[in-house]
Structure formats: C-alpha cells, structure tokens
Amino acid sequence: xxxxxxxxxxxxLIPMVVGCATAPKKPMRQDPLIGKIIExxxxxxxxxxxxxxxxxxxxxxxxxxxxxxxxxxxxxxxFIQALVKKEKLPILGFEFFSMNDTPLLLNFADSGKADHxxxxxxxxxxxxxxRLNWDSQTDAMWGYYYDILKIARDNSLLVSxxxxxxxQKRRITRKGLGGLTAIEKKLIFSTQLTNAPYETHMKSxxxxxxxxxxxxxxxxxxxxxxxxxxxxxxxxxxxxxxKNNKGPIVVIIGGGHTEYRLGVMDxxxxxxxxxxxxxxxxxEISRDPSGLxxxxxxxxxxxxxxxxxxxxxxxxxxxxxxxxxxxFKASFKKMKQKx
Numbered sequence: 001x002x003x004x005x006x007x008x009x010x011x012x013l014i015p016m017v018v019g020c021a022t023a024p025k026k027p028m029r030q031d032p033l034i035g036k037i038i039e040x041x042x043x044x045x046x047x048x049x050x051x052x053x054x055x056x057x058x059x060x061x062x063x064x065x066x067x068x069x070x071x072x073x074x075x076x077x078x079f080i081q082a083l084v085k086k087e088k089l090p091i092l093g094f095e096f097f098s099m100n101d102t103p104l105l106l107n108f109a110d111s112g113k114a115d116h117x118x119x120x121x122x123x124x125x126x127x128x129x130x131r132l133n134w135d136s137q138t139d140a141m142w143g144y145y146y147d148i149l150k151i152a153r154d155n156s157l158l159v160s161x162x163x164x165x166x167x168q169k170r171r172i173t174r175k176g177l178g179g180l181t182a183i184e185k186k187l188i189f190s191t192q193l194t195n196a197p198y199e200t201h202m203k204s205x206x207x208x209x210x211x212x213x214x215x216x217x218x219x220x221x222x223x224x225x226x227x228x229x230x231x232x233x234x235x236x237x238x239x240x241x242x243k244n245n246k247g248p249i250v251v252i253i254g255g256g257h258t259e260y261r262l263g264v265m266d267x268x269x270x271x272x273x274x275x276x277x278x279x280x281x282x283x284e285i286s287r288d289p290s291g292l293x294x295x296x297x298x299x300x301x302x303x304x305x306x307x308x309x310x311x312x313x314x315x316x317x318x319x320x321x322x323x324x325x326x327x328f329k330a331s332f333k334k335m336k337q338k339x
Contacts (some may be wrong), residue, residue: 031285033292033315040296040308051280051312052082058278059241060268061090061248064255064310065282071316072282073144077151079280080250084155088247091240092152095253096145097132097161099236104131105149105159112153133166148252162236162251164188164229176217177224188228189235191267197302198262202226205256211325230257234267241275255281259309260299281310284318 037046039054046054055061063079065072083090097105108128116124125146129135134142152159163169168188171180180188206222233253240249257263258279265277283295295313298306 027321028317029285029287029289029321031289031315033285033295034317036315038292038296038313038315040310040313043292043296046312048078049082051314052079052086055278055280055312056083056086056088056248057276058248059244059275060237060251060277062251062253062258062265062277062279063282064253064258064279066284066319067096067144067254068141069282069284069316069319070140070144073147075282075314075316076252077147080148080151083247083250084151084157089155089157090247090250091158091160091244092148093160093162093233093237093240093249093251093253094145094148095163095233095251095257098163098165099161099232100165101132101161102159104128105152105161108149109152109157109159112156145252160236160240162233162253164232169225169229172225172228173221176221177228189231190228191231191234191270193231193267193270195303198304199223201299201301230264230267233257233264234271237264237268238271238275241272255283255309260301260304261307262299262304278312279310280312280314283310283313283315285315287318287321287323 037048037051038044039046063072063076065076080090080092094105108124111124128149129142129146149159151157164172168184171184172188177185177188203219203223206219206226237249237251251264253264258265259281261269261277261279265279268275268277286294295315296308296310298308300306
C-alpha cells in the first residue's frame with residue numbers, strides 16, 4: 001500500500017510535488033536493487049536489451065512511472081529509442097495529456113519534418129507548452145515529457161493523449177459522477193466494471209494519500225474521478241490499437257494506474273481481451289531496506305487473481321526520503337473535518 005500511496009501523491013497533494021522533486025534532505029540509501037531489472041514471475045534479473053526484446057511484440061507496453069523521478073523518464077527515453085532502433089515504431093500515449101490534446105501533439109510531431117533554427121525550436125516549445133496548459137507546471141516536470149515528445153518529433157512517431165480533459169476531471173471531483181448533468185455524462189465513457197473490494201481498497205488508498213484525512217464525500221468523488229479516468233484511458237488505448245498496424249503502443253503513465261494489472265489494464269482487457277499488455281514498473285527503492293520479495297508481494301483482493309505489481313520491475317533511487325505526511329501534519333490537522 002505504501003508504494004501505491006507514493007504513486008498517487010502528485011495528483012492529490014499537489015503542493016507536495018515541488019518539495020518531493022528537490023534533492024533528498026536525508027542521505028540517499030544505497031541498495032543492491034538499484035539499476036536492476038527483475039522479471040517478477042521468475043524473480044530473475046534481465047539485461048536491458050533482453051527487456052526490450054522480450055516486450056517489443058506486445059500490443060501495449062506500459063512504462064509505469066513515478067511522475068517526478070528523472071531516472072524513470074530517462075529509462076522511458078532509452079526504451080523508446082531502443083524500439084525505434086529495432087524498427088518497432090511505437091505510438092506514444094500519455095496519461096498527462098487528454099485525448100483532446102492529440103491534434104496539438106501530432107502537430108508538434110510533424111514539426112520534426114522541417115529544419116528549424118534553435119530560436120524557432122524554442123518558440124515552438126513555448127507555444128505548445130502554452131496550448132497544452134502546462135505553463136503552471138515546473139520547468140523540470142514539463143521537461144520530462146517534452147523530451148519524450150521530441151523523440152516522436154525526431155522519428156515521425158504518432159503520439160496521443162489518453163486522459164479526460166482537465167475540466168472534466170475537475171467537474172467529477174467537484175460534483176461526483178452522480179452530480180453531473182445529462183450532457184456531461186454522455187461525454188464520459190464507462191466500462192461498467194464495478195467491484196466492491198476494489199472500491200474499498202482504493203478509497204483506503206485515497207485516505208492514506210491525504211494522510212488519514214478521510215472525508216467520505218470527497219473520497220467518493222476522488223474514486224469517481226479515478227474510475228472515469230481509467231475508463232477513458234482504457235478506451236483511448238483500445239481505439240489506438242484498432243487503428244494501429246505498426247509498432248506497439250507505449251503508454252507513459254503513473255504506476256498507480258497499472259499496478260497488479262488493475263486500473264487501466266483490467267479495463268483495456270474488458271474492452272478488448274485480444275489486446276496483449278505488459279507492465280514495466282519503474283520502481284523506486286523503499287525508504288528502509290527491503291528484500292525483493294517485499295516489492296513483488298501480490299495484492300490479496302477478493303475477486304482478483306493474486307499477481308505481482310508488475311511484469312518487470314526496473315529499480316531506481318528515490319527522489320525523496322521524507323515522509324510528506326510528517327511535513328504537512330500541522331496543515332492537515334487544521335483541515336481535518338468530522339465525517
């Protein structure tokens with residue numbers, strides 16, 4: 001649960017993102033797992049080139065990240081380039097952009113076909129960042145995703161947003177799915193997947209993300225937003241698959257949306273069980289020393305097969321060793337309300 005909690009922090013505790021992205025105040029812990037790639041079914045290490053070779057023929061490859069970890073984005077960058085070298089030209093799908101952003105992303109990818117000066121390239125970057133409404137994000141966060149967009153531009157790759165629009169996400173979080181107007185509901189796709197144990201599990205995660213602040217109404221709305229986003233991303237991926245006759249779809253996504261083959265993955269499976277999927281988990285080491293078996297423990301949840309969090313785990317150093325709840329304990333104490 002702790003690892004899942006860390007993947008979700010950037011979404012629900014936005015003020016913490018800047019703090020977590022800075023260098024750790026506590027000394028970084030060295031760990032023998034750092035730099036290793038583990039196939040979780042066998043628990044055997046796998047060289048990077050073998051990872052690419054083993055996964056290149058899947059229909060969908062998830063590169064599941066912790067959003068503010070630069071090492072995760074470096075691995076994504078290397079993996080996509082390795083696919084290109086093998087002439088497995090991927091479609092790149094991004095959680096952090098909406099499906100409505102896709103024309104803007106494709107226009108940017110097309111700009112690689114012209115020979116631009118450095119000044120023009122900077123102007124193009126500034127323009128697309130503004131149109132994607134990323135002006136409020138830090139330069140570091142923008143840079144992580146822009147570097148991957150440049151791979152698409154330089155190699156004429158197709159690229160797509162996957163998520164709901166920001167306004168849709170805000171409306172669901174504010175009103176809940178039940179509070180939306182009839183027109184809004186028609187704009188939101190649903191797989192109709194429901195599971196009480198999964199809902200209970202996720203709501204406990206949302207409470208943990210808020211450091212124990214468990215306002216029932218807000219937790220319910222957050223869950224509604226979570227489900228609607230996963231449904232939309234699953235639909236987007238399945239639609240890309242239907243139109244794709246080249247390389248795999250490589251999905252840049254937060255690890256919480258794919259752990260244990262749930263979230264987006266089980267919804268893709270519900271839409272089209274023929275789509276083959278593999279989850280490469282870009283995994284920070286834990287704050288305290290842990291054995292490999294602790295990282296790959298299956299989730300025991302009624303109605304779901306007990307599987308490891310990922311098919312492959314790529315271990316990296318942490319961005320931060322601080323407990324964000326300690327840092328914000330005083331603020332949350334003031335904010336906490338009676339249920």
